[in-house]
Amino acid sequence: MTSLLPSRPAARSRASGAARTPGQLRSDLLHRRPMALLATLGGFSAAIGPLLVCMAVGVVGWFLTDSGTHGTAGGGMRTGALAWLMGHGSGVHIQGAAVTMMPIGITLVCAATIWRLGVRVGEGVSGHGPDAQALAAGEKDLTVPVSAGLFLLGYVVTAMVVVSVAGSSTTAPSDGRVMLWSILLSGLVGGPAIAVGSGRAAVWLAPVREGVRQAATLVRTMLVAWVVVGAVVFAVALLADLGTAVNVMSQLHLSAGSAVLYIVLMLMLVPNAAIFAGSYLLGPGFTMGVATMVSPTAVTLGPLPMVPMLAALPDDGPTPGWTMALLALAPLTAAFVVVRRGRILSGTLGGTVAVAAAAGFVAAILLGIVAALAGGAIGPGRMADVGPFAWDTLLRAIPSFALGGAIGAVVAHYLPGRRA
Numbered sequence: 001m002t003s004l005l006p007s008r009p010a011a012r013s014r015a016s017g018a019a020r021t022p023g024q025l026r027s028d029l030l031h032r033r034p035m036a037l038l039a040t041l042g043g044f045s046a047a048i049g050p051l052l053v054c055m056a057v058g059v060v061g062w063f064l065t066d067s068g069t070h071g072t073a074g075g076g077m078r079t080g081a082l083a084w085l086m087g088h089g090s091g092v093h094i095q096g097a098a099v100t101m102m103p104i105g106i107t108l109v110c111a112a113t114i115w116r117l118g119v120r121v122g123e124g125v126s127g128h129g130p131d132a133q134a135l136a137a138g139e140k141d142l143t144v145p146v147s148a149g150l151f152l153l154g155y156v157v158t159a160m161v162v163v164s165v166a167g168s169s170t171t172a173p174s175d176g177r178v179m180l181w182s183i184l185l186s187g188l189v190g191g192p193a194i195a196v197g198s199g200r201a202a203v204w205l206a207p208v209r210e211g212v213r214q215a216a217t218l219v220r221t222m223l224v225a226w227v228v229v230g231a232v233v234f235a236v237a238l239l240a241d242l243g244t245a246v247n248v249m250s251q252l253h254l255s256a257g258s259a260v261l262y263i264v265l266m267l268m269l270v271p272n273a274a275i276f277a278g279s280y281l282l283g284p285g286f287t288m289g290v291a292t293m294v295s296p297t298a299v300t301l302g303p304l305p306m307v308p309m310l311a312a313l314p315d316d317g318p319t320p321g322w323t324m325a326l327l328a329l330a331p332l333t334a335a336f337v338v339v340r341r342g343r344i345l346s347g348t349l350g351g352t353v354a355v356a357a358a359a360g361f362v363a364a365i366l367l368g369i370v371a372a373l374a375g376g377a378i379g380p381g382r383m384a385d386v387g388p389f390a391w392d393t394l395l396r397a398i399p400s401f402a403l404g405g406a407i408g409a410v411v412a413h414y415l416p417g418r419r420a
Contacts, residue, residue, distance in 0.1 A: 035125045039147040039194075042121035043154025043186060046114045050087075051162060054106070055080035057264070064257030081166035082173065083268075084110075088159060088181040090173035091376070101376035101386065104275070105268030107181075111189050114155070118190040121151060122197020144200050148191035155186035211355050214345055218359035221337050222401060223366055229333055230278035231270065233326075237277075237312035245311035252306060266309055273309060275374040276388055278367070281329050282400060284392030286375070288313065290382040296323040302382060330397065334360050334404025335411065342412025349413050356409035360401030367401075368394025 058080025059073050082092055087106030092099050122144070129143035159182040160175065167173045195201040205213070238245060254262055276286045285295025293300045294313060301316045314323075338345075338356045345352040368390055375387010 035128045035143070035147055036150055038124045039121055039150035040154040042117050042124075043151040043156075043190065044158050046110075046117040046151075046186070046190065047155045047158035047162075047182075049113050049117075050106070050110045051081065051084045051158075053109075054084040057261070058083070061258075061261045064255065064261055078166050081162055082171060085159075085163060085166065085173050085178055088185070089177040090163065090167075090175075091177065092171045092173055094171075097380035098377050098384070099379065101272065101378050102373060103268040104271035104374060107185075108271060111185055114185055114189045115193045118151065118193025119197035121147060121190075122194040122199075124197075125194070126198040141200070144191070144195045144198055147194050147198075148187070151190045151194060152183060152186040155190070156182045211351065215355050215359040215362070218338060218341060218356060218405065219363045219366070221341055222334055222359060222363040222405070223370075225333050225337050226278055226330070226363070226367065226401075227271070227274050229329060230276070230281065231274035233281060234270070234273045234277040234312055237314075238309065241311045245308040248306055248308045248311065266307075269309065272374045273312070275371055279371050279388035279390075279393045281326050282393055282396040283327055284389040284396055286388040287385055290385045292382075295319075296326055305379060305383065327400075330400035331404030331407065334363075334401045335408035338405050338408025339412045339415065342408070342415060345409065345412055349410070352409040352413050353406045356405035357402045360403070360405035361398055364394060364397035364401045367397050 055077040058076040058078070060076075061079070062073060062076030082090075083103065083106060086092060086099075087103055087110055089102050125143055125147045129141045156179060159178050163173055163175045163178050167175070192201065195204070249259065249262075252262070279286050280294060280296065283296060285293055288294055288304065288310070289302055291300075292302055296319060299314050299316055299319055301313065304310050304313075338359075345355060371388040371393045372390035375390075377384040378386050
């Protein structure tokens with residue numbers, strides 16, 4: 001954390017008159033850049049990077065669809081920009097029908113870009129702010145809050161410009177939802193990234209109790225592990241009925257280039273499918289249209305759109321008896337995570353069980369929030385209601401994850417070589 005060091009290597013070398021290496025010169029110049037410029041440009045770059053990729057994919061898709069015979073390259077770029085906006089919850093209207101489901105794959109790409117550039121901005125502003133002596137004298141260190149605010153400003157302004165340019169009265173993306181999601185992404189991801197990159201996070205988190213750190217690590221690992229389990233189950237279900245998916249693709253009559261682009265677009269919805277599968281494995285399941293339900297105990301479906309991914313859905317009607325065994329995957333996953341991460345747990349048996357159970361409780365709450373965000377309308381009529389039963393998913397996830405975490409903590413506590 002450069003700004004909190006009593007003296008800097010560059011300053012010492014200047015004081016002694018020693019020549020600085022090229023690396024020291026670059027580091028010194030980096031820390032001398034204006035904080036306002038670094039943070040604002042960082043937010044702008046974090047927004048524009050994934051946007052340009054989406055626009056490029058849109059142009060490629062326009063060309064591959066019919067070799068550019070219909071429409072213009074500008075239309076392809078606008079389509080890519082709308083996809084980027086949908087990753088920020090904007091929703092669009094297609095031929096008068098609202099499509100509000102967020103492609104979480106695009107959202108994750110945007111979040112990863114924000115984190116990476118946020119860390120770089122933090123490294124760039126680490127030399128700003130008071131040093132150790134000034135902090136001891138009572139001076140406040142506002143480097144991270146100011147940088148995070150400017151980063152957020154650059155991101156939000158860019159997003160609002162994209163809404164005004166790419167949107168139209170026909171597509172009607174929601175500028176309010178774009179602003180909200182831009183603030184959430186750049187604030188909740190970019191702010192911590194700047195704190196980590198600047199070194200302030202290490203100082204601020206030093207007084208935090210060890211149990212809180214252990215629980216936070218378990219929460220993150222549990223949530224990621226459960227999404228991975230959902231993705232694996234979705235992939236297995238799709239492969240089990242791959243013939244149906246191929247048949248649907250053939251009925252779409254796509255060219256080779258269009259088929260490749262279509263598959264790439266479907267990949268952006270794989271995280272949504274993984275969350276749907278996770279809700280299914282917990283018991284409540286999800287809806288695939290108005291008055292439908294897909295769960296381990298019952299499957300009620302109606303007419304479905306021509307989407308190859310939907311081949312992973314189970315057959316309509318009564319379910320096999322073995323599907324009830326899938327409900328054990330949630331506590332087993334939580335227990336497995338705690339056992340694998342058991343080396344970070346320390347303290348008495350009661351303490352480790354409490355930490356693991358609390359981590360399962362928090363992970364379940366976050367999963368419920370994610371399940372609520374994964375659904376939405378994907379078309380007119382009955383397709384206006386598609387998504388997991390978020391509240392029921394939350395209620396089922398709490399005992400499953402908390403109990404599994406507690407069992408895993410007991411195993412980890414007595415397992416030789418696993419305790420810290």
